Amino acid sequence: MTMCTKIRPQLTSYLDGELADDHGSVVRGHLRECADCRQCARDEAALRDGLRTLAPLDPPAALWAGVQSQLAAAEITDARKPRWRRQAARWVRWARSARWAPTMPQLASASLVAATAIAVFTWRGHHGEDATVGHVAVAQPLPPPVPAGIAVTAAPAPQPTPPSADDVTADLIAEPARTTASYARAIEELMKLAEEDRARWSDGDKAAFDARLTGLRDAIASAGAPRAVQRAQRTLIRYLQSAVVRDDVLLASGGAR
Amino acid sequence: MEMLYHQYKRRVFGMAHRIVGGSDAEEVAQEVFVRVFRGLASFRGDSALSTWIYRLTVNAALSHLARRGRRHEVGDEGLTELPAPATAERDSALAARIETAMTQLPAGYRAILVLHDVEGLSHEECAAILECRIGTCKSQLHKARARMRELLGPNLGQRSES
Numbered sequence: 001m002t003m004c005t006k007i008r009p010q011l012t013s014y015l016d017g018e019l020a021d022d023h024g025s026v027v028r029g030h031l032r033e034c035a036d037c038r039q040c041a042r043d044e045a046a047l048r049d050g051l052r053t054l055a056p057l058d059p060p061a062a063l064w065a066g067v068q069s070q071l072a073a074a075e076i077t078d079a080r081k082p083r084w085r086r087q088a089a090r091w092v093r094w095a096r097s098a099r100w101a102p103t104m105p106q107l108a109s110a111s112l113v114a115a116t117a118i119a120v121f122t123w124r125g126h127h128g129e130d131a132t133v134g135h136v137a138v139a140q141p142l143p144p145p146v147p148a149g150i151a152v153t154a155a156p157a158p159q160p161t162p163p164s165a166d167d168v169t170a171d172l173i174a175e176p177a178r179t180t181a182s183y184a185r186a187i188e189e190l191m192k193l194a195e196e197d198r199a200r201w202s203d204g205d206k207a208a209f210d211a212r213l214t215g216l217r218d219a220i221a222s223a224g225a226p227r228a229v230q231r232a233q234r235t236l237i238r239y240l241q242s243a244v245v246r247d248d249v250l251l252a253s254g255g256a257r
Numbered sequence: 258m259e260m261l262y263h264q265y266k267r268r269v270f271g272m273a274h275r276i277v278g279g280s281d282a283e284e285v286a287q288e289v290f291v292r293v294f295r296g297l298a299s300f301r302g303d304s305a306l307s308t309w310i311y312r313l314t315v316n317a318a319l320s321h322l323a324r325r326g327r328r329h330e331v332g333d334e335g336l337t338e339l340p341a342p343a344t345a346e347r348d349s350a351l352a353a354r355i356e357t358a359m360t361q362l363p364a365g366y367r368a369i370l371v372l373h374d375v376e377g378l379s380h381e382e383c384a385a386i387l388e389c390r391i392g393t394c395k396s397q398l399h400k401a402r403a404r405m406r407e408l409l410g411p412n413l414g415q416r417s418e419s
Contacts, residue, residue: 012399018380043406043413050355050413051374059270063283064262067290074291231284 003030004037011041015048066238073234076182176226183233190240197243209243258294265293265307268376269314275359275371276318285321289314304385311378312386315368322364351413358408366401373398 007030013019014027031038078086198206216236223229269289274282292313300309359367372383373394384394406413 009399012402013395018395039412040406043409043411044402046351046413047355047402047405047409048374050351051370052377054352054355054375056267057271057274057282059266059286060283063266063270063286063290064259066283066287067262067294070287070291071294074295 004034007031007034007037008040011037011044015041015045062238062242065241066234069237069241070234073179073183073186073237077179080178080182176230180226180229180233183230183237186237187233187240190237194240194243212239261293262290265310266290269310272311272314272371272376273318275356275375276315276364276367277321278360281321281325285314285317288321289317292317308382308385311372311376311382312388315372315386319364319368354409355405358405361408362401362404365397366404369394369397370401370405374402 007027010019010023010027014024019027031041081089194209198209201209213236216232216239220229220232220236223232266286270282270286273285273289277285289310293310296313300306304312359370362370368387369383372378372386373380378386380391380394380398383398384391387394389397
């Protein structure tokens with residue numbers, strides 16, 4: 001039994017021809033005299049052969065259309081990104097494709113330079129605003145100094161400053177909404193095309209299309225998170241593309257082939 | 258671009274299908290091809306193009322499963338769901354049993370089985386794709402096959418002796 005427990009973990013390598021000669025001969029010798037391990041080896045060989053002869057799986061015909069549609073959507077999203085993000089993405093790609101591996105001191109220096117640059121730009125932005133405010137404030141009479149020990153009770157609450165044009169936070173927050181809106185526009189356009197083709201469809205095709213459309217629209221409506229909504233939108237886009245581009249057989253089968 | 262797609266579509270779709278299952282395979286395969294085409298310019302050539310594409314496929318499939326929180330860990334109840342041993346047309350029946358049993362495996366085991374045994378890649382290639390050591394790859398394969406044998410039951414190799 002001890003021998004069996006030693007041999008069995010080696011069966012995978014033995015059957016794959018990966019054991020060195022001396023180890024292989026030990027396993028072979030044991031298999032000659034142990035029926036249980038021999039059966040185990042046969043099972044494993046049958047499994048390995050079964051796995052190797054599994055039939056290749058053909059992707060659905062709509063896969064390529066889906067890839068193209070996603071590539072187009074990604075390009076639209078790219079085009080709408082602010083310039084600094086496109087530039088940053090280019091830098092990241094360059095850094096990844098660079099043949100050199102940056103060392104820690106290089107990374108530290110680069111971080112320091114970047115931090116200094118950000119600090120300078122931020123300071124200049126604030127300084128500019130302060131200078132303007134200060135300029136206006138010069139014309140206003142200064143409030144009387146408050147004597148020490150007297151609390152100021154009616155001090156006005158600080159108002160939140162509106163985001164400046166350089167503030168990218170709002171832009172980042174709006175990005176998923178923009179993508180969703182872009183998909184919605186694509187759906188609208190595809191719907192128009194589908195409506196134009198509809199006249200040529202049989203009643204059965206129309207019913208199948210309407211039923212599928214309702215299902216897909218319900219899926220969009222019930223999806224909560226932006227990613228889920230976008231995924232459901234992409235499914236609808238793919239279906240509409242199939243409906244517009246593909247033949248009636250595909251349409252009648254509900255988009256699945 | 259289209260040529261590249263046609264060259265790899267079966268393998269990418271097949272791998273995705275066998276790792277994430279039929280319902281999500283198309284979505285994963287799409288994601289892989291979009292990443293491939295968008296990342297082709299930055300492909301460094303450190304590994305073979307095929308290795309890079311398979312790595313993207315396995316990573317996309319495993320991430321997809323993680324996102325969905327789907328687990329195919331096998332409990333004992335999974336064993337009873339497997340179809341009965343073949344009565345006719347042994348090969349196709351065995352293939353069907355194997356496909357079913359694979360869905361019961363943990364995702365990592367499925368990935369190594371698909372890469373090594375289904376796609377016929379070497380341990381070196383599998384290790385490069387899964388970004389692990391060759392030894393780890395071999396031991397994972399051994400565990401995956403052992404789990405498959407458990408799931409498929411005894412006498413898979415037909416000629417039983419006692």
